[in-house]
Structures are given as structure tokens and as C-alpha cells.
Amino acid sequence: MKNLHLLFTDRVTVTFSEKAAAFKKNHFFIELRNAFNRVKKVSCFAFLSLCLMPFLSSSQGFRISGNQLLDANGNNFVMKGFSVPTAWFTNDVNGNIANIRNRTGANCLRIVVTTSTSDAAWQTSVTNCIANKMIPMVELHDVTGNNSPSELNRMAQFWASKASFLTRSDISRYILINIANEWGDWFMSATATGSVSRVTWRDAYITAVRTIRNAGIRTTLVVDAAGYGQDNRTQTLLSYASAVQASDIYHNCLFAIHMYCEWKVGGNSPISLLAGVKNAGIPVIVGEFGFQHTEGGSVCDINEGQVISNANSNGIGWLAWSWKGNGGGVEYLDLSNDWAGTSLTGWGNTVINGSGGTKTASTASVFSSTPPPPPPTGTIANGTYRITARSSGKSLDVSGRSTADGANIVQWTYGGGTNQQWSVQSLGSGAYSIRAVHSGKALDLSGFSTADGGDINQWAYGGGNNQRWRIESVGSGYFRIVSVHSGKAVEITGNSNADGAGINQRTYSGGTNQQFTFQLLGSAASTAAPRVTLQEEALIIKPLVYPNPSKDNFSIYQKGYFTYTVRDILGKVVEKGGGTNKTGFGNGLPKGMYLLQIESSNKIKVIKVIKD
Numbered sequence: 001m002k003n004l005h006l007l008f009t010d011r012v013t014v015t016f017s018e019k020a021a022a023f024k025k026n027h028f029f030i031e032l033r034n035a036f037n038r039v040k041k042v043s044c045f046a047f048l049s050l051c052l053m054p055f056l057s058s059s060q061g062f063r064i065s066g067n068q069l070l071d072a073n074g075n076n077f078v079m080k081g082f083s084v085p086t087a088w089f090t091n092d093v094n095g096n097i098a099n100i101r102n103r104t105g106a107n108c109l110r111i112v113v114t115t116s117t118s119d120a121a122w123q124t125s126v127t128n129c130i131a132n133k134m135i136p137m138v139e140l141h142d143v144t145g146n147n148s149p150s151e152l153n154r155m156a157q158f159w160a161s162k163a164s165f166l167t168r169s170d171i172s173r174y175i176l177i178n179i180a181n182e183w184g185d186w187f188m189s190a191t192a193t194g195s196v197s198r199v200t201w202r203d204a205y206i207t208a209v210r211t212i213r214n215a216g217i218r219t220t221l222v223v224d225a226a227g228y229g230q231d232n233r234t235q236t237l238l239s240y241a242s243a244v245q246a247s248d249i250y251h252n253c254l255f256a257i258h259m260y261c262e263w264k265v266g267g268n269s270p271i272s273l274l275a276g277v278k279n280a281g282i283p284v285i286v287g288e289f290g291f292q293h294t295e296g297g298s299v300c301d302i303n304e305g306q307v308i309s310n311a312n313s314n315g316i317g318w319l320a321w322s323w324k325g326n327g328g329g330v331e332y333l334d335l336s337n338d339w340a341g342t343s344l345t346g347w348g349n350t351v352i353n354g355s356g357g358t359k360t361a362s363t364a365s366v367f368s369s370t371p372p373p374p375p376p377t378g379t380i381a382n383g384t385y386r387i388t389a390r391s392s393g394k395s396l397d398v399s400g401r402s403t404a405d406g407a408n409i410v411q412w413t414y415g416g417g418t419n420q421q422w423s424v425q426s427l428g429s430g431a432y433s434i435r436a437v438h439s440g441k442a443l444d445l446s447g448f449s450t451a452d453g454g455d456i457n458q459w460a461y462g463g464g465n466n467q468r469w470r471i472e473s474v475g476s477g478y479f480r481i482v483s484v485h486s487g488k489a490v491e492i493t494g495n496s497n498a499d500g501a502g503i504n505q506r507t508y509s510g511g512t513n514q515q516f517t518f519q520l521l522g523s524a525a526s527t528a529a530p531r532v533t534l535q536e537e538a539l540i541i542k543p544l545v546y547p548n549p550s551k552d553n554f555s556i557y558q559k560g561y562f563t564y565t566v567r568d569i570l571g572k573v574v575e576k577g578g579g580t581n582k583t584g585f586g587n588g589l590p591k592g593m594y595l596l597q598i599e600s601s602n603k604i605k606v607i608k609v610i611k612d
Helices: 004-015 025-038 042-055 090-094 097-104 119-131 149-161 198-214 232-247 273-279 304-313 346-353 534-538
Strands: 063-065 068-070 080-084 108-113 135-140 176-178 221-224 253-259 284-289 292-295 298-301 318-320 383-389 395-398 409-412 422-428 431-436 442-445 456-459 469-475 478-483 489-492 503-506 516-520 554-567 573-585 592-599 604-611
Touching (some): 080 097, 119 135, 149 198, 198 221, 198 232, 221 284, 232 253, 253 273, 273 284, 284 304, 304 318, 304 346, 409 456, 409 503, 456 503
Parallel strands (some): 080 108, 108 135, 135 176, 176 221, 221 253, 253 284, 284 318
Antiparallel strands (some): 063 068, 383 395, 383 422, 395 409, 422 431, 431 442, 442 456, 469 478, 478 489, 478 516, 489 503, 554 573, 554 592, 592 604
């Protein structure tokens, strides 16, 4: 294992001198449901339970909404902080996290570790950050500049192996995971078409994200850009970040750009490009930057004040490199002369006390003892809605009241028919299903298209990303409807005001034909909503039932009013009921295994219960 001096020497001479098919989760659930229907016996139930286990993770922490990072309270979080080298200076870092917080005001620390760092070392950094109201972002430093997909997946496997810690309720609510520092060389940040290219970066990260998600880890994953994080003119992120995002079953990736000599004064990548990444719909942060760096034996100048001001003005988080411990000729990047932060360097004074520095950081609302009020623009709760285009005042309509797969979706003057009423159900992580009340079929992006103009129709619900939609406020009571699969928005074709005009998808431009109102309808329409499908049943959180197993009855603990449904292994409903905060059930059930479905105002939870 190299010492820090040698590692940083390599960082200078290597990093700065040399400086895939998407995961189709829907097919899994379609086959799983078919298997369940074919083989209705106890062994199938056990199979179902086993297959759902990867999704039995703790409640969601950070998440992505559009191009914003939201904390577990649903509020926007803009990080202002820096990296700390736990991997090489464990005691110095862990003994001074409280001092760092008190003297800098930073709201996030990027905790640098390697696969050789002990669990006790980096997990202490994490818990110390949380205790001091700073968000911990853990990061693996082993494969800097590497271009081997298998090596990136090895980093993902490391995080997957730590799922028992990362999914704890007292950890998952706060933590971010930076999969691997600067994996991806310069060929992945250029138009190269050889064995190593931008497509290699895309496909390797799709695999790495899948590896971590399969371990039940749901929090935000931070993905470093190609080209040692610097991404020449941001071209790899602009081309392929959306594909990585769409492949994530939770749509919960945050992308990081590192700003060194590629971003130098007068260089190829002006800092003004940063805003363009976010404006393209990509959630982005500056994961590292310095005020200067060494490249090819000479020192380049980075306008650190411009990095900070540009990021701040665009609501983009940033993390400077680094607190202390730099060696190999880049000692000038130390922010502090001592570990406790009693003596800052000039660079450190800019980052901490300068205009817009860490002293101006806002503490993440997740640390507040009382949850903040909901966003003023509101969110969409489960229910049955009339969906109306802002441009025309006309409503989404299944043409001809058809119940067939592939039936066209159009706009039409509202007449109150159930083909103009839509059951909207949260699937978690900001995604929804939208299903016609009359047919029970889902709004569907035809043929998994990613093209502008891709058709939207209705189809039997299978749970694919082409049937999952983000409903995002654009202000003034209007929402855009964005495909999880393609990242593109539902629009009225040709900005038409006519009855019968079709709808398709297109890159969001802010037009009123891409904005809609959601008018909640009465209970009569709501009763026609189709039942929950297996895809939704998989998006569950930790059990709220005790005892389980039970010889007598069970108790459900759920805040507020809820309903529950108990099904046997054949899918037959054997008990239904409701309650507020707590209720009992199951007293008359015979011995066996059951699925308990709990529905509250905006959540659906499914839990296996055993009567013995």
C-alpha cells in the first residue's frame, strides 16, 4: 500500500500529465409475476419472498428529483465542503471532525477511503459527520484513472458488501456514496470509438449501479465524470449521463465533475459550461477542484472564485480538494495548516471564509428536529385525477374509450368519462404509474423509444421504466410529466388546441404544451383504480408489524390513517381493514404464510407475515 506522499506523486504524474444496455428491471418483474400465476403453491411464495429481498432496504434517504438533489425530508440540498483523507490519516481526521464543523461551517465532507481502509475507520468518519450535522459522502480511491470495467465493478462490489451498514436507518437517511474516484481515462471523454470510449464509461457505470442496487442500497450514488473526472467540455456527461440515470431502478444518480487543468484559465473547458450540464437536466456537483495544479511539469491556474460563484449561482454543490495531508509536490492544495483548522492556508481561507464559501453553507434539513413544511408548489398524492394541458385546457383521453393495448392517448374536451380519469400511484423515488380508470392500463412509452416524437399509448402494466413517470412541479400549480426511461417530457403534439391531437415525448423546453394540471377527482372515480401490481409491491420499506411470526394476532404500526389487505399464497383476499396509527389483525387466520399490503396516503408497503 502506497503512503500518501507516493499516492499523490502518482496523482500528479499520471492523473494530470496523461491527463450499456440499460438494466431492464421490468422484464424481471413480468417473468416473476407469470411464474407466480403458474405455480400457486408454498414453494412459489418462498421464491417470491426470496426475490423481493433485495428491495427490503431501509427507508429512502437522499434522492434525485429532476436535476436537484433532495434530502430525506424532500428539501433541496446544496453541498459546500471538501474532501478529508480518512484512508491515510484516520486518527487525524476522526479526531477533528467536530473541529472541522465548528471552524468551517461545511455541510458535507467527502470521506476518502480505499478498499484497504478498515470498516471501523471509515464508518467512524461517517457517524462523526452525522453527529456533527454534516452529510457524509464516502468515496473509494483505488481505481483513479483506470479504464477497466471489471475494476469499477469491483468498487461497486465493495459497497454492496457493506450493505448492512449503509442501509441502517440511522445511516441511510444521511449518506451519499461516491462509487469510485475518477474512474475513466481521457479516451472516455473524447469521441474515440475504439475498445475504450465514452460508451465504455456509460456501460461500466450501468453495471456498477446495478451491482449496488442489487444489494438493497437505495441512497444517491455519485458518479464521477470520465477523463479523470474532468470530462473535456462535459461531452461524456451530456451524451451519456441520462442513460446511466435511466438504468437506475431508483433514478438516483448524481454526477460529479472535477475541475483542474482541463478547466484552467484559458483552457479548453470554460467554467461557464458547468451550468449547461444542469440545464440539460443532469443533476451535477463539482466533486473536486483546486486553485492550481501541476500538469506536464508546469503549474496551471484555476479560477477558484469563479468555480464557487458559478456553482452557487446555479444551485450546484461543490467540494474542494482537500483538508490536509497532500504530498508529492501538491502540498499547496491543503486547506488547513493543522488538522483542527486553527490555521488556514490562503486557499483554505478562500474556500471557507471567502464570498459564498463554506461559512455560508446551509445545514441539511434532515438534521432538523422538526421536519420543514412541504414545498410551496406541492406534490402529487395517490389518487384519481383529471390531467389537463396548460396550452389547450383539454384533458388526456384514451381515444375511443378503447381498452386495447396500444390504444392512442390524445387530448379532448373534458366530459367526465373514465377514459379521461387517471389513477396516479407512487412507485417510490419520485416515480409514478399513471393508469386509465376505464381500462386499468398504463401510460406507456411505445417501444421503449428514446427519440423526440416517441409515441405514448396505453398498455397493460408491466412495471418497465417506459411505464414509470416523474411528475415534477414547474411552479404555479403546473407539472411536467417525464419518462423515467428516456428523461423526456410528455407534450401535446404540435402545440395543438384541437380535440384528438396526439401526445408524444420530447426534450423538455418549458412550453405550455409540456405542462399539465392534476385535478384530484372524487371517491367514486377513485374506487375504479386498478389494484396494486407486483412492481409496486416490490418497492417496500422495513416491516411495521409485530410480532412476526405470531401464534395469535399481529399489530400494525403506521402513522396516520391506513388500510390493509391480507392475501393467502393463492392471492385470495382473506382479511381487510383499516386503522389510525395502530390496529390488530389475523386473529382468525389459520397457520401459514401471507402477504400483508398496507396503504397510507402516499405509500404502499408489502410485508410477508407468518402465522405459526
